[in-house]
Amino acid sequence: MKLSGFMQDRQLEFFVNDRGVEESRIVEPVLQEKIKFHPISKKLLEEFKSIKINEEDNYEEVTYKLIDILTDVDKDISFEDFQEILAYPPNDQFITFVDEINKSFINLVKRFNKFKENIDNTNKELTESISKLPEELKEKIEEGKLSNEERLTKLEEQYIAEENGDKKRDLLKQMAKLQLLIENKNNN
Structure with a gap:
């Protein structure tokens, strides 16, 4: 899917209701394509490190960078055009897409931090357990690390x-x- 696919105009549709009265409504475009969110992997984490999200980067820049990393969506529009559609979303599907990018990124960061915390806790517990062992066993464990x-x-x-x-x-x-x-x- 291409990012420009979200830039479809809404349409005004005229119809006759059940009582025979003519009415109108705004119809959102329906995108038929699916968006793939990439699974978490070492490669994905390395790509996060490579984009260098700085504190001075604004929300639009970060979101624009994340599209390539998190999804298979082709960024076929310029950053300036992206800023414009973020400021004035063309339709509800685009809003949902941006929300999902943000949720996915936040979820990924939380999962990574939790995983890192679990590893740190496990290492701490191992170190404490090893320190309580008799000296002879400690030496054998240290030897195993060599x-x-x-x-x-x-x-x-x-x-x-x-x-x-x-x-x-x-x-x-x-x-x-x-x-x-x-x-x-x-x-x-």
Whole structure:
């Protein structure tokens, strides 16, 4: 659908009512096309970041920018023409369209903020739970967060510090396995 599709004139229609009296009414144009609102995705969020909605942007500019991001409507009219039809809406369908753009944007921002808040709360709870674990388990969890290269460096440090021959041999085996894993990963 094209944005200019909303710029259809209303029409005055004459008709005869049930009592046989001639009357008239203003008839809104009926758009037969459907508007697709894009689903929320990472790409959509990146597009929001790219439009750089500034505090100095006015309502018309923000709405005009959002049309491309939120819908499949083709902006085939200039920004100046868009401002004009926002000031003097040509029909009720255009008003509904603009309302839906605003609702969709507000809903998206709320959902994103709630999602971010949930992630922050989960991370906070995880951190608190981990801090209550015994030291031995904490070390294992921290070890799990390390990259293979960091693990190898840590094993090398333990190997140098270790005096027991059997433990040194075990550390050497672990280092060899980890080195193979790193090399295989780098070759792929």
